[in-house]
Amino acid sequence: MNHFLIQIRDYIESGVGTEHLDSALRIAALLFIGLPIVWVLSRLAGKLSRKRFGEHLGTFFRKGIFYIGIVFIIIHIMMEFGFNPAALLGAAGILSVAVGFASQTSLSNVISGIFLYWEQPFTVGDIIKVGDTSGVVLSIDLMSVKLRQFDNHFVRIPNETMIKAQVTNVTRFPIRRVDIDVGTAYASDVEHVIRVLRTVADANPFSLDEPNPIVVFKGFGDSSLNFMLGAWCEKTQFLDLKNSLTRDIKVAFDREGIEIPFPQRVVHMPKPADSSHPEGSRN
Amino acid sequence: MTSPKDKSIVDARWDSRKLKAEDSIVWRAGNTSIWVLKTELDWMLAGNTDKEETERFLFEKATSLPIDVEWKRWAGLGALSTVRFQPAFPDRPLVVKTRAPVMVSPDQSIDLFINIPVWVEVCLDTDLGSTTLGVFPTRTLSNTWFGTQYEGELCYALKSLARRVKDDLTIEALAATCRFTITNRFEEPLPLDRIRVLPRHLSIYKSRRRLWTSPIKVVSHGPDQPSQLEYPEEPHTDARSVVELVRPPEEIYRPSFFRESFTHYTRALFE
Numbered sequence: 001m002n003h004f005l006i007q008i009r010d011y012i013e014s015g016v017g018t019e020h021l022d023s024a025l026r027i028a029a030l031l032f033i034g035l036p037i038v039w040v041l042s043r044l045a046g047k048l049s050r051k052r053f054g055e056h057l058g059t060f061f062r063k064g065i066f067y068i069g070i071v072f073i074i075i076h077i078m079m080e081f082g083f084n085p086a087a088l089l090g091a092a093g094i095l096s097v098a099v100g101f102a103s104q105t106s107l108s109n110v111i112s113g114i115f116l117y118w119e120q121p122f123t124v125g126d127i128i129k130v131g132d133t134s135g136v137v138l139s140i141d142l143m144s145v146k147l148r149q150f151d152n153h154f155v156r157i158p159n160e161t162m163i164k165a166q167v168t169n170v171t172r173f174p175i176r177r178v179d180i181d182v183g184t185a186y187a188s189d190v191e192h193v194i195r196v197l198r199t200v201a202d203a204n205p206f207s208l209d210e211p212n213p214i215v216v217f218k219g220f221g222d223s224s225l226n227f228m229l230g231a232w233c234e235k236t237q238f239l240d241l242k243n244s245l246t247r248d249i250k251v252a253f254d255r256e257g258i259e260i261p262f263p264q265r266v267v268h269m270p271k272p273a274d275s276s277h278p279e280g281s282r283n
Numbered sequence: 284m285t286s287p288k289d290k291s292i293v294d295a296r297w298d299s300r301k302l303k304a305e306d307s308i309v310w311r312a313g314n315t316s317i318w319v320l321k322t323e324l325d326w327m328l329a330g331n332t333d334k335e336e337t338e339r340f341l342f343e344k345a346t347s348l349p350i351d352v353e354w355k356r357w358a359g360l361g362a363l364s365t366v367r368f369q370p371a372f373p374d375r376p377l378v379v380k381t382r383a384p385v386m387v388s389p390d391q392s393i394d395l396f397i398n399i400p401v402w403v404e405v406c407l408d409t410d411l412g413s414t415t416l417g418v419f420p421t422r423t424l425s426n427t428w429f430g431t432q433y434e435g436e437l438c439y440a441l442k443s444l445a446r447r448v449k450d451d452l453t454i455e456a457l458a459a460t461c462r463f464t465i466t467n468r469f470e471e472p473l474p475l476d477r478i479r480v481l482p483r484h485l486s487i488y489k490s491r492r493r494l495w496t497s498p499i500k501v502v503s504h505g506p507d508q509p510s511q512l513e514y515p516e517e518p519h520t521d522a523r524s525v526v527e528l529v530r531p532p533e534e535i536y537r538p539s540f541f542r543e544s545f546t547h548y549t550r551a552l553f554e
Contacts, residue, residue: 207426211428
């Protein structure tokens, strides 16, 4: 026992022990003080930037500050263990070139993600359409955008695709227009049809009085006169208006005796040759 | 103490009843019917909007209760309860048009009178306090948008027009009359075609014949300047009989909270 205590005393007196103790304390401080500070700072930055710049820039700042802080702490801990950061960064440079070549797509996604953060063509909660895919934006991450489709499918779209493709933000503006195409028989009175369509839109509680609903006589179809009714609604009432308006048009047309035609084709049959005078028997 | 027979039609409509267990009442006006039932332990409430509007007002013991309407049940609201029917404003701002665009000359004030529809709020006053059981719309109001296609506010559109003379407004059972005063402090005439009313800043008063709101005062300093709005906390001076406060404003208007409350044609008209 005495021998063990003497060894400890020699170790401390030699100065090496004090140095190791200092290192241990610094590592402990980095882990137990530095990490919570990074966490708090990232949350604070996220909260402030979310208020000022919106949801997804808030997330960007929060995650960015958190990861930078973590890298800073890891480098310092490694330095305490005697690693040379210059050598480490050099190695990281060489490694990043190698990794960069191997992960061009991923890097492209990350850079596209940064552009998406700054440009903000949509935010979390918006309904967007990318090609044939449409859904509600669940998250905008560095690598991809996650959507929830209306049939509850989860879709992950790489950020590179989002930058290259045409993205339609359906809910960017507070009001939307529901366009309904309808055809009537050629015998219909055009003015009467326009009046009925306008009345239908005016009577619908989801249709906004202003901007005014529009009725367009689009022209002459194969079997019908074609009209378009465009009624505005608040964006959350789009489906309510669409459903009720289509039903109301059918009811109003039935009531007013306006016929909705189905495609028709008039076939002219050639008159058959007279069978009582077969060819060659006239004489 | 006023006996039920002496009550004015307005007092009779916006009244309260004490209910014992198994008592039920029906309240009916316009095309709105509301039933309240007190069971041994709970309260039940249902409302319905009919397509047909009734002329007759009803506030009496219910002889039968409907089963094809949606009932809501409340529990733990205390004993010794009084159910109270009071007017409430719609939950969104309202936009009302003038019959034709009105030009307000410089340094002039004009008054416009509007009938603002009221909804029915059913409250329960118990020994534990007051609880709102439900608010029922008395008519279906169409939606309208106040603003541009990029930003603005969803409002209700009033089909009845703003009138220059109070007597041109019909007295509606389920509407409160509002006086809207606008003063033009700009050097050019001010065109006025639509007014947005924020009912949450208005009080409701009742006289013997109709409901009134507190007045709205607007001072315009031109199309590029925000209008100054004022919602005075005072009863309506147009009421001939004694007025009584029925409902204070839901939110006191803060003067710093400038908003445009009417639309102009375009700036080009002023240039």
